[in-house]
Amino acid sequence: MTSDRVIDLLQKAYGDEMETVMNYQTNAIVLDGVRAEEIKQSLQQDIQEELTHAGQLGNRLKQLDARPPSSAEFTPRQDSLRPPKDSTDVLSVIRGVLDAEEDAIETYRSLIDAAEDADDPVTEDLAVTILADEEAHRTEFRGFEKEYQND
Numbered sequence: 001m002t003s004d005r006v007i008d009l010l011q012k013a014y015g016d017e018m019e020t021v022m023n024y025q026t027n028a029i030v031l032d033g034v035r036a037e038e039i040k041q042s043l044q045q046d047i048q049e050e051l052t053h054a055g056q057l058g059n060r061l062k063q064l065d066a067r068p069p070s071s072a073e074f075t076p077r078q079d080s081l082r083p084p085k086d087s088t089d090v091l092s093v094i095r096g097v098l099d100a101e102e103d104a105i106e107t108y109r110s111l112i113d114a115a116e117d118a119d120d121p122v123t124e125d126l127a128v129t130i131l132a133d134e135e136a137h138r139t140e141f142r143g144f145e146k147e148y149q150n151d
Contacts, residue, residue, distance in 0.1 A: 017054035
């Protein structure tokens with residue numbers, strides 16, 4: 001029997017992935033300036049990956065006789081990833097992405113531990129796979145941050 005902690009973490013991760021999609025999409029639309037183009041393209045590319053993660057998490061919840069949260073159950077938490085007032089403030093978006101990735105990495109590490117404790121290797125494997133994607137994305141945006149800080 002899968003633990004309530006596994007279900008709670010799967011639901012949190014699902015909500016976080018969906019919020020990330022919304023914020024990536026909005027930032028990709030509102031950012032302005034020549035320097036913003038590479039970031040906008042990266043965000044657009046990552047939207048599909050984040051949607052795939054949400055789908056995988058939602059399907060796992062269903063397999064465990066649980067459900068992904070709906071919009072009525074959603075509480076936004078990614079304050080730093082919300083679009084900046086200044087549409088040319090690319091660095092704030094990069095830092096917001098890094099904050100969101102750090103939170104996701106922490107969530108997936110907790111999910112790995114909880115799934116291991118619950119003897120749920122399927123959820124553990126899913127979390128490990130998604131964790132690798134999130135760590136790769138964090139690395140990409142750390143590179144962007146270094147470039148923008150040096151300008």
